[in-house]
Amino acid sequence: MAEREKKSGIYIHIPFCHSKCTYCSFITGSYEELLVENYISALEAEIRRKAASLLPSQKFVDTIYFGGGTPSIISPKQLERLLSTCLESFHVCQKTEITAEMNPSDLQKSRLEAFRQIGINRASVGIQSFIDLQLKAIGRDHSAEQALTAIEKLHASGFDNISIDLIAGLPDQTWQQWSYNLSTAFSMLPDHLSIYLLEIKEATTLYAQVKSGRVATPDQDLAAQI
C-alpha cells in the first residue's frame, strides 16, 4: 500500500453525561454550559495541534468517532465546530464514517436532523436494556419506551447506519429478561449490535451497592450462559 493511502481514524471524547450510571467507571462529569464550551475550544486547539505534528501523508482519515461520556448531550453546533476543525486539519475522505454515540433520551427529531445535517452518518445508541426496572436499577436516565423507539426515530431522521449496545449479566437479570432484551434488539434490525458483559469495578456505585448487600451479586453462571 502506498504511504499516502494509509488511513487513520480520529476518536474524540466527550466526557459529559446526564447522570452517572451506577456501573460506570469512566471519568465523566455533568453537563455545565461553561465547562462544555471551554472543553470544546480546548478540543479544537488539540485537533489542530495534533494535525500540525503529522506529515501530510499521515493525515488521511476514513473514520471519525465521537465517544464518551455522551456525545449527544452537546449541541449540534458544538459537534459541527469539532467536525469542521477535523475537516480543516486532516484529509478526511469523502465516504468517511462519522459516528456519534447517543443516549436514547437525546433523540428529539430536531436534534437528530441537525446531527444528520452536519455530517454525522452513523449513530451508536446506548440502549443497555429494554426493561424499565433494569434501566432504573443501573441509573440509566432513559426509559424502556425511549429505548424501544430509538431506531425508529433515527430512521425517521435519515440515519441508515445504526449500532446499539446492550449490557448482559445485570444484577437480578433472569435468562427470560436477557432473552427479551436480545430478541427485541434483533427485531429492530440494527446494522450492528454490541453486547457488553457487566463488570463491577471498584469505585463505582454498583460496587458499593453489591458490597453492602443492597444489590445482589450478578449470577456468574448465568452471565457465562449468556
Ligand code: SF4
Ligand atoms: S452514559 Fe456511559 S459514560 Fe455516561 S455515566 Fe453512563 S455508562 Fe458512564
